[in-house]
Each structure stands twice: as C-alpha cells, then as structure tokens.
Amino acid sequence: MRVSRCVMAxxxxxxxxxxxxxxxxxxxxxxxxxxxxxxxxAPAMQRWASATTALTTALTRYCPTPQPAQASxxxxxxxxxxxxxxxxxxxxxxxxxxxxxxxxxAFWPDPRxxxxxxxxxxxxxxxxxxxxxxxxxGRSVAVQGxxxxxxxxxxxxxxxxxxxxxxxxxxxxxxxxxxxxxxRIATDLTGAWGAEADFGKQFRTPGPQNNLYRSQQEVAxxxxxxxxxxxxxxxxxxxxxxxxxxxxxxxxRRAAFWRSDLTTAALAANLTAMRDFLVAGSFRxxxxxxxxxxxTQAELARAANTxxxxxxxxxxxxxxxxGYRLLTLTALTLKNAKQLVDQDLAAYFGVTIGFxxxxxx
Amino acid sequence: xxxxxxxxxALAAMAGCVPLTAARAWAASETPHYLTARQRxxxxxxxxxxxxxxxxxxxxxxxxxxxxxxxxxxGRAVAFGxxxxxxxxxxxxxxxxxxxxxxxxxxxxxxxxxxxTPDGTRLIAAENDYEQGRSVLGVYDASxxxxxxxxxxxxxxxxxxxxxxxxxxxxxxxxxxxxVLTHPDYGKLAxxxxxxxxxxxxxxxxxxxxLEHVTLDRSLGALSLRHLGLAGDGTLWFGCQYNGPAGDRPxxxxxxxxxxxxxxxxxxxxxxxxxxxxxxxxxxxxSGHVIATSSPVGGQVVYWEASSGRYLGVTPLHDGCGIAxxxxxxxxxxxxxxxxxxxxxxxxxxxxxxAASGLAWDNHLRAI
Numbered sequence: 001m002r003v004s005r006c007v008m009a010x011x012x013x014x015x016x017x018x019x020x021x022x023x024x025x026x027x028x029x030x031x032x033x034x035x036x037x038x039x040x041x042a043p044a045m046q047r048w049a050s051a052t053t054a055l056t057t058a059l060t061r062y063c064p065t066p067q068p069a070q071a072s073x074x075x076x077x078x079x080x081x082x083x084x085x086x087x088x089x090x091x092x093x094x095x096x097x098x099x100x101x102x103x104x105x106a107f108w109p110d111p112r113x114x115x116x117x118x119x120x121x122x123x124x125x126x127x128x129x130x131x132x133x134x135x136x137x138g139r140s141v142a143v144q145g146x147x148x149x150x151x152x153x154x155x156x157x158x159x160x161x162x163x164x165x166x167x168x169x170x171x172x173x174x175x176x177x178x179x180x181x182x183x184r185i186a187t188d189l190t191g192a193w194g195a196e197a198d199f200g201k202q203f204r205t206p207g208p209q210n211n212l213y214r215s216q217q218e219v220a221x222x223x224x225x226x227x228x229x230x231x232x233x234x235x236x237x238x239x240x241x242x243x244x245x246x247x248x249x250x251x252x253r254r255a256a257f258w259r260s261d262l263t264t265a266a267l268a269a270n271l272t273a274m275r276d277f278l279v280a281g282s283f284r285x286x287x288x289x290x291x292x293x294x295x296t297q298a299e300l301a302r303a304a305n306t307x308x309x310x311x312x313x314x315x316x317x318x319x320x321x322x323g324y325r326l327l328t329l330t331a332l333t334l335k336n337a338k339q340l341v342d343q344d345l346a347a348y349f350g351v352t353i354g355f356x357x358x359x360x361x
Numbered sequence: 362x363x364x365x366x367x368x369x370x371a372l373a374a375m376a377g378c379v380p381l382t383a384a385r386a387w388a389a390s391e392t393p394h395y396l397t398a399r400q401r402x403x404x405x406x407x408x409x410x411x412x413x414x415x416x417x418x419x420x421x422x423x424x425x426x427x428x429x430x431x432x433x434x435x436g437r438a439v440a441f442g443x444x445x446x447x448x449x450x451x452x453x454x455x456x457x458x459x460x461x462x463x464x465x466x467x468x469x470x471x472x473x474x475x476x477x478t479p480d481g482t483r484l485i486a487a488e489n490d491y492e493q494g495r496s497v498l499g500v501y502d503a504s505x506x507x508x509x510x511x512x513x514x515x516x517x518x519x520x521x522x523x524x525x526x527x528x529x530x531x532x533x534x535x536x537x538x539x540x541v542l543t544h545p546d547y548g549k550l551a552x553x554x555x556x557x558x559x560x561x562x563x564x565x566x567x568x569x570x571x572l573e574h575v576t577l578d579r580s581l582g583a584l585s586l587r588h589l590g591l592a593g594d595g596t597l598w599f600g601c602q603y604n605g606p607a608g609d610r611p612x613x614x615x616x617x618x619x620x621x622x623x624x625x626x627x628x629x630x631x632x633x634x635x636x637x638x639x640x641x642x643x644x645x646x647x648s649g650h651v652i653a654t655s656s657p658v659g660g661q662v663v664y665w666e667a668s669s670g671r672y673l674g675v676t677p678l679h680d681g682c683g684i685a686x687x688x689x690x691x692x693x694x695x696x697x698x699x700x701x702x703x704x705x706x707x708x709x710x711x712x713x714x715x716a717a718s719g720l721a722w723d724n725h726l727r728a729i
Contacts, residue, residue, distance in 0.1 A: 199608075355697030356680050360658065361473060
C-alpha cells in the first residue's frame with residue numbers, strides 16, 4: 001500500500017512542477033486610489049475622529065460627576081471608538097505607520113503586561129504634566145492608546161467600577177488625557193488622508209513623479225497586501241492565541257478588548273470594514289471571474305456574522321463549546337478568505353503576494 | 362511521462378518515501394552545490410542541489426525552513442526553522458544518515474540562522490529567550506559523538522538575533538541583532554515597534570564574552586540589522602530592514618570593521634527605492650570583491666564593490682531573495698516563484714530553472 005501511495009504522490013509532484021503560473025493580469029480601475037480613499041478610507045478616518053472626540057467629551061463630563069448616566073455615556077462612546085478603530089486598523093501603511101501612530105493607538109498584543117505596569121506607576125505618580133495637552137504624546141506608546149484606556153476604565157484602573165476609590169481622580173483624569181491624545185492622533189490621520197495632503201494626494205492620483213505610488217497598480221498592491229495582512233492578523237494574532245489547541249485550553253484573556261467585552265464587536269467591525277474597503281475599490285472582473293469578488297466578500301461577511309454570534313461575556317463564552325466552535329469557524333473562514341485574496345483576487349489583478357516578500361524575515 | 366531513475370529517486374525522496382541513502386553523493390560532482398529550503402507541492406524541505414535545481418538530497422522539514430549552518434569540511438549541515446522556529450535538523454550532506462533533531466529547551470525558539478565553529482566542535486544557533494525578550498546564542502556540542510547536546514548559551518548582546526556568522530579569525534562570532542522584540546504567540550509581530558534596538562555584536566566563540574557592541578547612528582535607529590556577509594578582505598557587510606513610513610528611504614546596506622563606525626551605502630535613489638526598505642540576504646562572490654544584496658519585497662539584487670561601497674548594478678527578479686556565489690564573478694539567485702537565475706553586475710541574467718507552480722525557494726541559498 002505504501003509503495004502505491006508514493007508512486008501516486010511522485011506522479012502528482014512531477015505534474016505540478018510542469019505547470020506554469022498564468023501571465024495574464026486584469027487591469028485595475030483607472031481611479032482605484034480615488035475610489036478607495038474617498039469611498040472608504042477618508043470617511044472611516046472621519047468616523048474614528050468623531051468617535052475619539054465624543055469619547056473625550058464623555059470622559060470630561062464623567063470625571064467631575066461620576067453618575068450612572070455619565071458612566072453609560074462613557075461606555076457607549078468607548079464602544080464606538082473601538083469599532084471605529086477596527087474600521088481602520090488594517091490600513092497599516094502610510095499615515096497609520098508614520099510617527100508610530102498604530103502603536104500609539106493600539107499597543108497590543110502585550111504579552112509582557114507593559115500597559116498595566118506603566119499605567120499603574122502613572123496613576124500612583126499622578127503627574128500633572130501627563131494631563132496637559134500633548135503631555136502624553138511624549139510618553140511611552142504603551143500608555144497612549146485604547147488598551148491603556150480600557151485598562152483604566154474597565155481593568156484595575158477601576159474608573160467605571162469604583163468612582164469612589166482613592167485613585168479615581170487621577171485615573172479618570174488620565175483616561176480623559178488618553179482620549180484627548182487619541183483625538184489628536186485622529187486629527188493627524190484625517191489630515192494625512194485628505195485629498196490635498198501629500199499622502200492623500202499620492203494615493204488618490206499615483207503617477208511617475210510620485211515618491212510613494214507611481215501607478216494604480218502600485219496602489220492595488222498596497223490595498224490588496226493590506227487586506228491580506230489584515231486577514232492574517234485577524235486569524236493569527238486575534239483568534240489563534242485565544243483558541244489554543246482545544247476548547248479546554250482556550251485563553252480568552254489573550255483577546256483584544258476582553259475587559260470591556262468588545263472583543264467580538266471589534267472583530268466583526270474589522271472584518272466588515274475589510275469587505276467595505278474591497279467593495280469601495282470597484283474592482284472589475286470578467287464574467288468567468290466574477291466569483292472571485294463575490295466569494296471574497298461573502299466569506300468576509302460570513303466571518304463577521306459568525307464572530308458576532310459569540311455570546312457575552314466573551315471571557316466565558318470563548319471557553320464554552322458553542323463559543324469555541326464559532327470562533328474556530330471564524331478562523332477557518334478567514335483562512336479561506338485569505339487564500340481567495342492571495343491566490344485568486346490578487347493574482348487576477350497582477351499582484352503577487354510573495355512567498356518571501358510578504359512573510360518577511 | 363518519462364522519469365529516469367535519478368529523477369525518481371529525487372521525487373521519491375521529496376515524497377518522503379525512500380531513505381536518503383538512495384541519493385547520489387553530492388561530493389562526487391565538480392559543479393557548485395547549494396543548500397536551500399523550499400516549499401514544493403505544499404511540503405517544506407531542505408535540499409542539496411546544483412545551479413539548475415537538480416537535487417541530490419531532499420530532507421523533509423516539519424515546517425518552513427530558513428537558513429543553515431554548514432560544515433563543508435565534515436560534510437554536514439543544520440537546517441533551522443523559520444522564525445519563530447521550533448526545530449533544527451542536523452543532517453549529512455551525502456544523505457547517508459537520518460537527520461537528527463537538536464534539543465531546543467523550553468522558553469527558546471530559533472531565529473533561523475546558525476553557524477558551526479571553524480574547528481567543528483560547536484554549533485551556534487541564534488535563539489530567542491522570548492519571555493525575557495533577549496537574544497541568546499545556543500551552544501551545541503558538534504564534536505564527534507557529541508550528539509548535538511546543548512552545552513549552554515551565550516548572551517546575544519541584544520534583542521532579536523537574526524543572522525550569526527563566524528569571523529575569519531576563527532575566534533569571533535558576529536550577531537546581527539534586529540532589535541525587534543517578538544513572542545512566538547504572535548509570530549513575527551514586532552512588540553516594540555517604534556522603539557527597536559538593533560545592534561551588531563561581536564562575541565568570543567569560546568567564552569561568550571561580548572567583545573564589541575555596535576549600534577547605528579541614532580538617526581538610523583529604526584533600521585533593523587538582519588543579514589550578514591563577509592567580503593574577501595574579511596570586512597563584515599550587513600543588510601537592514603526598515604519598518605517606518607514607506608516614503609522614508611534610509612540606506613539599507615553597510616559594512617563594518619572592528620573598532621570603526623559602520624559605513625552605510627545608498628546607491629542611486631531609484632535603486633534604493635527599489636529595495637522596498639528591505640534586504641533579505643547578503644553574500645560575496647567567490648572573488649570576495651563584489652557584494653550582492655537581495656530584496657524579495659522590491660524584487661531585485663543589487664551589487665556593490667566591496668573595497669569602496671560603490672554601486673555596481675541591479676538585476677530584477679520578482680520575489681527573489683536567495684543569493685549565493687556561482688562562478689568567480691557571478692551569483693545564483695532564487696525566487697519564491699521557483700526561478701533560478703545566473704546573475705552578475707556585468708551580464709544579463711541567464712535563467713537556469715524557469716518558474717514552476719507549486720515550487721518556491723526560501724530566503725536563503727547557501728553555497729557548499
């Protein structure tokens with residue numbers, strides 16, 4: 001038996017070595033950069049800016065009068081901010097990587113617990129310089145972003161749970177300062193993606209004279225690599241560490257935003273955003289290839305719906321049979337979606353997700 | 362489809378069906394031979410092959426491979442798993458013995474590179490002490506009968522050790538510490554983006570003493586030092602990766618002499634742009650006068666005059682990364698599309714193996 005199986009394997013290997021990759025590439029839309037920037041990215045950045053401003057306002061009201069109504073407003077605004085962030089987190093190129101904005105907004109994952117350690121020290125120190133406008137921007141990126149804010153509001157900072165504690169005033173003021181810092185970063189991001197800003201202009205209208213993008217093909221490569229990397233990140237960094245090897249080994253606290261129970265809302269928003277981004281590109285397919293776009297969009301929607309169906313709170317749901325099943329299904333769907341993007345969608349438009357190029361080392 | 366006996370043996374070895382003893386001994390041939398990792402029909406393998414991609418031995422790997430420690434004098438090598446790698450397989454280049462797995466302790470993973478000491482008594486592996494976030498050099502007993510027992514480890518002098526090589530004096534190791542903090546739970550994700558701490562560290566191969574710790578100018582602080590090569594005169598050459606804004610164009614290639622400041626070379630602006638802020642492999646030609654630096658991200662290899670740092674030329678190859686000396690003044694260049702090309706700054710490239718679906722050469726190609 002073993003011999004015949006081997007002969008078959010050898011025949012398959014020999015056959016696959018002979019087949020060459022197709023040389024044909026379909027044209028990308030002539031206004032792809034414009035469609036992606038104005039149709040998806042700029043509005044998404046605007047939502048992020050509005051959410052961080054609203055969160056700052058809610059915290060500014062809550063700190064002096066920590067009543068249930070004000071607390072609810074903070075929770076709602078924090079939820080909107082996390083969802084808005086999830087709408088732009090996969091755009092990890094250009095303005096979001098400049099000036100370490102990504103790490104400032106989301107210093108995560110944090111396996112060495114740097115965020116809690118640094119914040120604990122800061123709350124105890126209660127340094128007024130941290131609270132002044134721009135004060136946090138010069139501090140460690142770990143204390144500037146959403147994980148820091150979540151720890152302050154929902155974690156050991158206890159800003160929402162215990163508005164009477166001895167550290168409440170310091171922790172709440174620091175929370176407001178973190179939110180204001182995020183709003184400042186959001187202003188920088190919306191500015192950089194503006195139609196007349198250097199980056200926004202180059203992305204919208206690539207050309208031979210540009211430093212960054214010389215053609216719509218280069219814009220397509222950036223966009224599809226962002227999509228591919230975003231899908232890999234969602235599966236490998238957001239889901240795999242939570243899932244571990246079996247349901248008994250699930251580690252819900254490895255998830256982003258488990259403290260605020262926004263894990264699944266954030267992931268669903270992230271996957272929906274990637275679908276919307278793809279739709280905004282208005283890629284055109286031949287009749288025989290229409291399935292590529294349709295299936296990719298369908299898989300993204302299916303993954304978003306599946307993860308959104310996980311019960312709350314996430315911390316217990318992820319370790320339950322049903323929650324674990326849904327998360328595993330989401331991960332499998334994302335694997336399929338990434339294969340569609342890499343092997344079918346990107347290849348169809350002449351973008352190669354390289355064996356060595358993307359998985360750098 | 363006709364398959365001759367040698368192809369059958371190679372394919373059978375690929376399919377994991379026959380012991381490696383059936384393969385031809387590489388040493389019998391006079392043509393240059395190479396060691397590289399590849400993905401073929403979904404499988405990960407290390408192969409010994411010639412410049413046309415004809416394999417002599419195929420070693421199945423449990424996961425994606427990266428680079429190798431090679432001991433040509435004793436006809437053996439160690440294949441390392443790609444970062445975060447959890448395997449290293451020692452095997453003999455003639456394929457006569459079954460591969461041996463190195464004992465990796467808990468709390469460590471391989472970074473994909475390693476080197477034998479010139480006397481062949483030790484194998485040094487670049488490793489991550491990932492809970493502490495520091496690079497270490499694992500020291501393994503490579504002497505006869507040593508069975509690659511782990512003798513101990515040296516401090517790697519920094520964070521995120523990548524390539525480690527032996528300097529020509531035979532007593533000194535040089536480690537390129539990329540400075541990027543990672544944890545295997547999150548793959549290669551940088552956990553200290555924006556605050557990376559790269560360095561070149563020279564370490565005494567016997568005592569583990571840190572002899573020299575070299576950092577780049579502060580203005581280049583975000584340049585991650587990754588890959589190393591040696592010019593004919595013993596000068597160290599290095600290739601960097603830059604994760605900052607794509608519009609930035611820092612120099613990516615440089616050289617270093619002990620006791621001096623590192624020198625960096627940019628080349629023409631269009632060539633620098635063509636790297637995509639990424640160097641994946643560095644090597645010298647057989648003469649030692651020409652350094653080649655490849656970029657799979659930019660899809661090109663760029664040549665430099667070792668004595669001056671002068672730019673000599675560029676050859677494009679999509680997803681091309683593996684680069685190794687071929688003749689006296691040219692190189693073999695491999696790609697993720699399965700291509701092998703004979704390339705040089707002086708002549709147009711010659712394809713020695715065309716692209717093939719289902720075949721991808723990994724980052725590093727090593728001349729034996």
